[in-house]
Amino acid sequence: MRKISIILLLTILSSIYVFAYNDHRGHNLDSLERAVARWVPDAIDLASTEELVNLNRAFRDLMLGYSALNSEKCVFYARKALSISEPRGWEEANADAYRYLGQCFWSSEQFDSSMVYYRKALAAVERMAGDAISPTNPEGYSEKEVDDTRSALYGAIGNLYSIMDSIPQAMNWYRKAGAIFDKYGWNQSNAILYYNIGETWVEQGSLRKA
Structure with a gap:
């Protein structure tokens, strides 16, 4: 149950905001791999910004799809996504790929x-919150986009500390995620977060806190 709830939390945290990309877990991974296979280095060098944005998104779809199925392919596609986003300073895409590598x-x-x-x-x-430029918006990233990416990461770090039995650290990161959920009224995410915190305290034997 604990493992299931953590995976569920990561799922919700990775797709809160409408800016999130499509979720290809469990379906269409083969067809998506065939679609990106034509993008050899020479083709990437000649691609437009719009094409590169879509290709980066496809690599991240594959990264997400394989995250629970095949860790080697998850790492492979995360690095393929980063090969596009890192040199161009696309920090939302960078943060997403780094998180799934983690x-x-x-x-x-x-x-x-x-x-x-x-x-x-x-x-x-x-860097998103600073001067980084979004590939789809010359004005940069909105506060909501930054907070969405940040909250997903806070939850993931909290889960990692929880697995490592560093409970005070886990709760600190969970609080950071919860503050952002409260800010935007993301109640579904908050409900899953609180459930996960309750389970953590049950495992620690602190039933009153749970």
């Missing part, structure tokens, strides 16, 4: 490596 390493119990990528994702979020 999740892939966490799944293989490489917790230190997982935290390295979560920290890289945090840095990308702070």
Whole structure:
């Protein structure tokens, strides 16, 4: 039950806002892989910004789709997405790919490596909040886009600390995520977050807190 609730929380946190991309888990992964296969390096070099945005999004769809199925493919497509977004400073895409790299390493119990990528994702979020330019909006990222990306990352870091039995740290990051959910009235996300916190305290034997 604990594992299921954490996966569910990550699912919700990864797609709160309408800016989130399509979720291809469990379907269309083969066809999506065939669609991106034509994008060899020479084709990428000649692609328009719109085409690169769509290709980056497709790589992240594959990254997400394989995150619970095949960690090697998850890492592969995360790095393919980053090969487009990193040199162009597309920080929302960078933060997303770094976060799923962190999740892939966490799944293989490489917790230190997982935290390295979560920290890289945090840095990308702070650049979003600064002067980073969105590829789809020359005015940059909106406060809501930044907060959406930030809250997903806060929840993921909280889950990692919870798995590592660093409960005070986990609760600190959960509080950060919850504050953003409260800000925008994202009640479904808050409900799952509180459920996850309750389960954490049950496992710690603190039934009153749970």
